[in-house]
Amino acid sequence: MNDESRHMSEAELVQLARSGGTHPHCDACAFCREQLLQLRDMLGGTGAAEVDESGTPAQFRLAAQSFEQVDSDTRWRQTWYLEDGAVVLRVVEDRRESALDGYLLCAPERLQNMQVRFSGIEECFRPDSEGRFRIGPSSIEIEPMSVLLE
Amino acid sequence: MHMHASISMAELLDGLRRGSLDRRLTDVLIDRTVQQARQYIQWLIWHRGYHIGPTGLSVDDLAYDLIAELVSELDGEMLGRLRHALTELTDAADAPYDSESAFVAVVNRTVRCNIARLFMDLNPVQARLLRALRRYVQSRASMQRIDSVGGFWYARAGDARLERPPVPPDMLRAGTVAAGANGNPVRSVLDACLAYLDGQDRWRLAVLEHDVIDLTMARLKMDHAASGGSHTVESVESGDDGIAYAALTAALEDARDWVAARYVRTGKLSGEEADAMLDAILHYVDDLRRQDVLGHVSYLRQTMPGLTQQRYRESYRNMYEYILRSIFTSARQRLQ
Numbered sequence: 482m483n484d485e486s487r488h489m490s491e492a493e494l495v496q497l498a499r500s501g502g503t504h505p506h507c508d509a510c511a512f513c514r515e516q517l518l519q520l521r522d523m524l525g526g527t528g529a530a531e532v533d534e535s536g537t538p539a540q541f542r543l544a545a546q547s548f549e550q551v552d553s554d555t556r557w558r559q560t561w562y563l564e565d566g567a568v569v570l571r572v573v574e575d576r577r578e579s580a581l582d583g584y585l586l587c588a589p590e591r592l593q594n595m596q597v598r599f600s601g602i603e604e605c606f607r608p609d610s611e612g613r614f615r616i617g618p619s620s621i622e623i624e625p626m627s628v629l630l631e
Numbered sequence: 632m633h634m635h636a637s638i639s640m641a642e643l644l645d646g647l648r649r650g651s652l653d654r655r656l657t658d659v660l661i662d663r664t665v666q667q668a669r670q671y672i673q674w675l676i677w678h679r680g681y682h683i684g685p686t687g688l689s690v691d692d693l694a695y696d697l698i699a700e701l702v703s704e705l706d707g708e709m710l711g712r713l714r715h716a717l718t719e720l721t722d723a724a725d726a727p728y729d730s731e732s733a734f735v736a737v738v739n740r741t742v743r744c745n746i747a748r749l750f751m752d753l754n755p756v757q758a759r760l761l762r763a764l765r766r767y768v769q770s771r772a773s774m775q776r777i778d779s780v781g782g783f784w785y786a787r788a789g790d791a792r793l794e795r796p797p798v799p800p801d802m803l804r805a806g807t808v809a810a811g812a813n814g815n816p817v818r819s820v821l822d823a824c825l826a827y828l829d830g831q832d833r834w835r836l837a838v839l840e841h842d843v844i845d846l847t848m849a850r851l852k853m854d855h856a857a858s859g860g861s862h863t864v865e866s867v868e869s870g871d872d873g874i875a876y877a878a879l880t881a882a883l884e885d886a887r888d889w890v891a892a893r894y895v896r897t898g899k900l901s902g903e904e905a906d907a908m909l910d911a912i913l914h915y916v917d918d919l920r921r922q923d924v925l926g927h928v929s930y931l932r933q934t935m936p937g938l939t940q941q942r943y944r945e946s947y948r949n950m951y952e953y954i955l956r957s958i959f960t961s962a963r964q965r966l967q
Contacts, residue, residue, distance in 0.1 A: 488793060491736040491780060492720055496728035499735075512793035512835070516780040523674040523780075524735070559673070624690055625676045 489513045491520075498524050561628045570597065570628055574619045581619050585612035596631040599623065605631065644730040647714050648721075657709050661702045664713065667738040668694040672749070675742075678781075679841060681749075692940060697745045698738060713737065743782060751952075755919065755927060756851075760844050764817045774825075777837060786837035787825055798834035800842050803827065807846065816854075820847045875966060879916050882961035883909065890954055900950065907934040908951050912958060927955055 489497075489506060494513065497504060498520035507514040556574040558581065563570060569586040583597060585608045597606045597614070602621070606614045616623070643660050646652040652660065669690050675681070676690070701713045708714070713734075720726065720733040728736075747765075750758035768774045768785055777784040777791060784791070798806075807823040824838040824846070887909060894900040900908070911930035918930075931951060932938050938947075 490728075491739065491778070492726070492728040492733045494780070495732040495735045499732060510794040511796045512779065515797075519674075519780045523671060559677075622689070624673055625681060627680075 489516075491516070494520055495524070559624045563628060563630060568630060572616065572623050576619070579619045581616040581621055581623060583608065583614045583616050585614070587612070598629040598631060600627040600629075602626070640731045640734070641729065644717065644734055647710060648718065648730075650714075652710075660710060660713075664698055664702050664734075664738055665691065665694045667735060668698045668742050671739050671742050672697070675746075689940075692944070693749050696748050697742045701738070701741050716741075739780065740778065743778065746782075751927065755915075757844060757848065760817045760847055761840070763815060764821060764840065764843060767815070767818050767821070781839065781841075783840040784835075784837040785821060785825070785840060785843065787829075791837040792835055793837065795833065795835045797837075797839065798828060800845070803838065803842060804846060804849070816850055817843065817847045820850060875962070876916070878962040878965040879958065880913075882958045882965065883913060883916065885961060886912075886954060886958050894950060904935075904947075907931065908947070908954060910934045911951075912955055915955075927951075 488510065489504065493504075494517050497507075497517055503517070504513075507517050554575065554577045556576060558572045558574050560572075561570040562568075567587060568591075571584045571586070573582050573584065574580070575582055583606060585592065585595065585597065587595070589610075592608055592610060592612055595608060597608065599606075599616075601623075602617070604617075606616060608614045638656070638659070640663065643652070643656060643663065646656060647660060672690055672693055701716070702710055704711070716737045717730065717733050720728075720737065721730050726733075747758045747761045750761060764785075765776075765783075768776050773788050775786055775788050775791070777786060777793065784793075803824055806827040807820065821838065821843050824843060825836075828834060828836050828838065890900075890905050890909065891902075895902050895905050908931065911927070911934045914933065915927050915930045928940075928943060931943065931947065943951075
């Protein structure tokens with residue numbers, strides 16, 4: 482705790498966000514609480530302290546995979562949490578094919594009727610039975626786009 | 632399965648602290664710094680609804696730009712500024728965080744401080760509003776700037792009651808809509824926001840920088856619509872449209888001589904390249920006047936067809952942005 486300002490420093494809040502912990506101060510202080518939530522949101526996709534010495538960018542990794550099974554041919558590009566988290570859409574770059582793939586995670590029975598639209602792409606995408614669909618070349622700047630489910 | 636040796640982030644940062652990183656590990660740490668900046672920028676882009684598509688820049692381009700000084704050899708040492716900033720944070724014996732958390736905090740703070748550069752590419756008007764706002768607050772002892780993960784907050788000097796919840800943006804918008812415009816719009820909006828917060832005891836006595844810029848942009852658009860399109864964006868800095876445009880074009884004409892002396896005659900640019908840059912800036916200034924502006928790089932691409940982002944970064948960026956900044960500085964001096 483930073484006594485001078487009566488608020489937690491960003492480094493302290495990052496430490497809490499990384500560890501999944503909290504602090505009594507955050508219950509009483511909206512300023513620190515909202516920063517902790519923001520950091521949890523921002524750092525949510527990370528946590529592994531290991532770094533590839535080759536210097537390649539962060540790789541997408543499914544939660545069920547161990548670190549040894551990381552596929553260096555794919556790279557996480559963006560995740561959208563939709564319908565209050567009931568639907569999660571991840572876009573991953575397939576480096577071998579220089580293409581973007583979407584993975585829709587939701588109740589399986591919804592997949593057959595679901596279509597995905599991105600704000601910057603005209604085409605509407607329909608996922609296969611496993612929720613996967615091919616979006617297009619990896620040069621597409623998918624990150625800032627918004628997503629609409631139909 | 633891919634087998635590769637790996638090193639923990641804590642080991643990397645320890646090596647940085649002791650000055651024992653070799654060239655390869657230095658590169659790894661630079662990559663990790665860019666990754667962290669990228670993650671933060673993506674978070675900002677997502678939460679603020681920024682669109683980088685039209686600029687032709689990737690998120691990595693933006694990340695490199697925002698943390699360049701942190702990892703460059705500026706003070707005679709690669710990563711010198713990162714090491715210095717980390718040392719400041721981690722030297723306290725009882726610091727309740729580890730070096731990796733300090734690292735994330737340092738990178739995030741650097742991105743926030745340099746975020747106006749991002750807007751130079753995404754939205755030049757927003758970049759200028761942001762700089763005007765920061766200059767205004769820095770020059771006033773009666774105000775303070777408070778750093779946070781979500782951006783800077785502005786408040787009057789004293790207790791900003793940060794523990795309270797922030798006022799909802801819609802309420803702030805409604806509460807300040809009747810405020811008059813006194814001179815520079817971004818200053819008027821900030822003053823109106825703080826005045827609105829003064830008279831209540833429920834909300835935080837501070838306003839988020841992003842909200843001030845948003846409200847100012849909305850106000851400029853309303854003013855523009857109300858004036859039938861004659862009110863121009865140059866009022867952002869000057870308060871007087873035609874005079875500001877004239878000052879800018881005069882500054883641009885003056886620039887032709889010193890650009891020739893400084894860059895063409897010294898062989899740093901060909902005459903054609905210098906002309907292309909000045910023509911691009913002229914188009915940029917014209918579009919600024921019409922409030923229909925792209926990023927300044929887009930205009931250089933128009934006058935240098937086929938210019939790639941890599942070529943721009945390697946060969947032109949420093950000179951082009953220096954010329955552009957100098958022209959705006961010169962125009963401001965003419966207006967004072």
